[in-house]
Amino acid sequence: MLQVNFIRQNVELVKERLSVKNFGDLTLVDKVVELDEQVRRLKVESETLQASLNAASKEIGMLMGKGEKDKAESKRQEVTLHKSSLQNLAQQLADAEKLLQEEIIKLPNLPHTSVPKGKTPEENEVVREAGTKPTLAATATPHWELIKQYDLVDFETGAKLTGSGFPLYKGKGAKLQRALIQYFLDYNTAAGYTEYLPPLMVNEATAYGTGQLPDKEGQMYHVTADGFYMIPTAEVPVTNIYRDEIVKETELPIKMTAYTPCFRREAGSFGSDVRGLNRVHQFDKVEIIQLVQPDTSYTVHEEMVLHIEKLLQSLELPYRILRLCGGDMSFTGSLTYDFEVYSAAQQKWLEVSSVTNFETFQANRMKIRYKDESNKTQLVHTLNGSSLALPRIMAALLENNQTEAGINLPAVLHNYFGAATIR
Template structure:
């Protein structure tokens, strides 16, 4: 959530920056400023009324003490009027605060200066490509056919149990999935991230804190009886571990990793581009989260990008990195890099990770601050990234490592799964 003080001080710059998202925010930002002025003037009037009421109460006590009953009773009538006035002002203040919060909730984060302008994924900027795309013969199969051929994933059984988008992993397919999870966690903890096991459901405050609510409410599975939500990513519970905290500057950075299943209601369009593992309602993902000093957050973001690159190099998968344009940037993000693996059998790029810096946007919602070296409270910067989302990594491995004899297992995973070939 944007800060009102920053909006007041940088209104014109914010208007210009939000044009990268395709948003004309002039009226919205002006409405925030006016709502804040109303809130502040109402607060000042209420404070003055309460102060006057307290002053009269003290004087009434002295008048009674001195035997000046008539004066005391006359002044008592004024305090009744002041109390009624303060009650009305409090109601007006509550309404002003609610209006201001609603306006702020609807404003997305300000894009970083390096974010290119654009309307959709076609305007994203390719930062780099690395890795050699293997040459597959005409007999090469997409992963959903390989899954059936080698009895690794049963999509129909998932439909039977739950519905489309909930696959069942079997045999070596399940072991490969488990191997990837363990390898990703080991890789992250070796890099200094502390592992957490967190709940897979969160409350409304947690969803609001990281920006999923109210922006993505329709994409989350809602447990109506308890007003809880199935998590769309481990980012939500892990970041909320620190909601409301006041940290010391020497506690930063805080680095976390965790594995969770992820649940998303998003219903994609039909066709080959969403077949198999390309888009699911339930999938597994390992996440990294950082709580950073504002001065260090972009260096930390670069470090997260290098970390994900090292994983893909270990897996020897061809990949590219995109800097998302304003129109494709997430609601809460200031800057996002997407990683995509090339699927040789599908002849297309598959997104497998997003690494983002939210600056103070999430921290303001979370009320997550630190005490700086001068003893002043300041909002932290929050960052997160997938390292990695499993479905499309598995799809990439199956398709890029297929041979006439079977599917080779990336060398780095062999110690984790106990076999080097799926046949």
């Protein structure tokens, strides 16, 4: 959530940055400022009236002490009127604050100045591309054929158990998932991230804190009886660990990693892009999250990008890094880099990670703060990245490394998987 003081002091800048995200209703910025002015005015009126009431109450005591009962009674009637007016003001203030909150949460985060203008994914900027795209044999097949050939994933039984888009991993397919998860976690903890295993369902306050509500409620599975939501990513519960807390400056940066299954409705998804593991409703992912001081967040952001880049290099997958344009960014993000790996059999790029700096947007919702050197309370900056999402990584590993003798795995996975080749 944007900070109202910043909006009030930088109205035109806020509108200019929101236009980069192609935000449609810039008049909402003016409405927020007007509501803030109303709230501030009502607070002043309330404080002034409360001061008058206190003074009148004190005067009643003095008049009673002097035996001036008639004057004291007159003052009591005045106090009664003050109390009634104060109650009315209190209700007006509560209503204005509620309306201000309802309107300000409709504003997305401001994009960083380096975010390019654009409306579609085709307008994202390629930052760099690395790795060698493999040349496959003419008999090479996409991963949805390979998983049948090697009996790795059973989509039909998954659909019977739950529904379309819920894969059932089996045998060496389940083992490869476990190997990837363990390798990713080991890689992250070796870099100083503390591992967590969070709940897979969250309450409304937690979903609101990271910006899933009210922006993405249609994409989450809702357990209506209890008001819980199935998590779309570990970012949601893990970042909320520090909700409503003031951490010590010496504790920063706070580095966290977690493996979780992730659940996304992906309403409206269809076509070739959803075949096989390209897009599913339940998938495994390892996440990295950092809470940092504001003046270090963009340095940390680049470090997280390099961290994930080296992870992809270790998997020997061709990849590219994109800086997302304003129109392709999330509601909550200030700057996002996407990682894509090349799928040789499909001859297309598949997104496997997003690394985002949210600045204070999430921290302001969650009230995650720290005390600086002057003992002033400040909001932290929050960042997160996929390290990594497994389905498309598995798809690329299967497709890019297929041979007549089997699927060769990258060297870093041999010990985790217990073999060098899937046969």
